[in-house]
Amino acid sequence: MDNRFRFRVAWTFVALICVTTWVCLTAVLYISHEKFRLQNYYFYEREFSKNEADVGIKYRHIPPKKENILPKDEDLFESRSLSGFPSISYADYPDDIIALHDVFISVKTSEKFHSTRLDLILRTWWNTAKEQIYIFTDVDDNQLKNRTDGHIINTKCRRTHHRQDLSCKIGQEYDAFIESGKKWWCHFDDDNYVNVDALLRSLRNYNWKSDVYLGKPSINHVVEAIYKGNKVHFWFATGGAGVCISRSLGEKMNSWSRHGKFQATSERLKLPDDCTLGFIINNRLGVELTKVDEFHSHLEQLSLIQQDKLSQQVSLSYFIDEDKGSNVIELDKKISAYSIEDDPTRFLSLHCLINPKVGWCSKEKAMQRNQVNV
Numbered sequence: 001m002d003n004r005f006r007f008r009v010a011w012t013f014v015a016l017i018c019v020t021t022w023v024c025l026t027a028v029l030y031i032s033h034e035k036f037r038l039q040n041y042y043f044y045e046r047e048f049s050k051n052e053a054d055v056g057i058k059y060r061h062i063p064p065k066k067e068n069i070l071p072k073d074e075d076l077f078e079s080r081s082l083s084g085f086p087s088i089s090y091a092d093y094p095d096d097i098i099a100l101h102d103v104f105i106s107v108k109t110s111e112k113f114h115s116t117r118l119d120l121i122l123r124t125w126w127n128t129a130k131e132q133i134y135i136f137t138d139v140d141d142n143q144l145k146n147r148t149d150g151h152i153i154n155t156k157c158r159r160t161h162h163r164q165d166l167s168c169k170i171g172q173e174y175d176a177f178i179e180s181g182k183k184w185w186c187h188f189d190d191d192n193y194v195n196v197d198a199l200l201r202s203l204r205n206y207n208w209k210s211d212v213y214l215g216k217p218s219i220n221h222v223v224e225a226i227y228k229g230n231k232v233h234f235w236f237a238t239g240g241a242g243v244c245i246s247r248s249l250g251e252k253m254n255s256w257s258r259h260g261k262f263q264a265t266s267e268r269l270k271l272p273d274d275c276t277l278g279f280i281i282n283n284r285l286g287v288e289l290t291k292v293d294e295f296h297s298h299l300e301q302l303s304l305i306q307q308d309k310l311s312q313q314v315s316l317s318y319f320i321d322e323d324k325g326s327n328v329i330e331l332d333k334k335i336s337a338y339s340i341e342d343d344p345t346r347f348l349s350l351h352c353l354i355n356p357k358v359g360w361c362s363k364e365k366a367m368q369r370n371q372v373n374v
């Protein structure tokens, strides 16, 4: 072998080693950069949601682009606020402020309350969200079907206040929410008044793409129960004050709730519907209950709510019983469209306080009523 040939082989060998080293180095650098970008992305997204929830301003979620799982940094945020968190100005993404059509509202009732509690709802807050509200009852009622434009569902659950029957209804409310594709599900009882504007304002403080469970606990300690032979502990929001659940959370509840499973879970737990919701959410899924002060059931003393704050509340309730006494909100005569005799629940007057332009709330109508009463 002559020297020239040896020289060529040696150079080819050196060139090969150089190319291989260059390829390896480029690959290592690329992978570590991607890893860094991934960590950064999650860091910012987590801090972003926390910041938004804390200050209670509108939230815009930036979904990762499907074709490229990691969004580029410039897609993620255009500018930053002084606190170092991204400020919200994303030209690329549509506005995501929660509106009425994003919410599925279910009301649980029963035949015996159609002409009393439900009638009161239909005269008042129903009119502020007709398209959004669905009524879950236990009988066919053609008159109500017409009046609600078909927004009444016969669950065929039995007509009692027993655990199984209430869970049967709420299980169907859940199924209907999942099928509706809405961003939020809010459940209320038929003895609730809901200020739909205040509800929307409240929902806008949270992200429907996160796991959010909103309501008001009625007891100040965790519930202890037995599930499949094991002790379980959880917090729950009382159903009588209303409960809201985000889409993200709703979908995760599937295996304990969908197509009749909610009733089965409630049976296993031997607890009512609202406790079962708390068990699934807080115990099984580890999602905290977010207490919202503006939700109210008749388990709290309603007369303690300041009158000038009444129109800011999300939900209110009442309890009227001749023997046990009554628990209703307090509204002074001078700001009431109706007297206590004509409006024992105070919901008519409350509705007028919140919506003074409603025809039957006007002063003239109130005077006519008084004259008729005299």
Ligand code: UDP
Pocket: 108, 109, 110, 113, 159, 160, 161, 162, 166, 169, 188, 189, 190, 191, 240
């Ligand atoms: N409810 C029902 N079937 C019944 C009794 C009550 O679906 O046999 C519903 C009722 O319409 C209300 C909720 O369950 O939406 C709570 O009922 P209620 O206010 O009478 O009792 P609470 O639990 O508040 O004491």
Ligand code: MN
Pocket: 189, 191, 240, 298
């Ligand atoms: Mn009640």
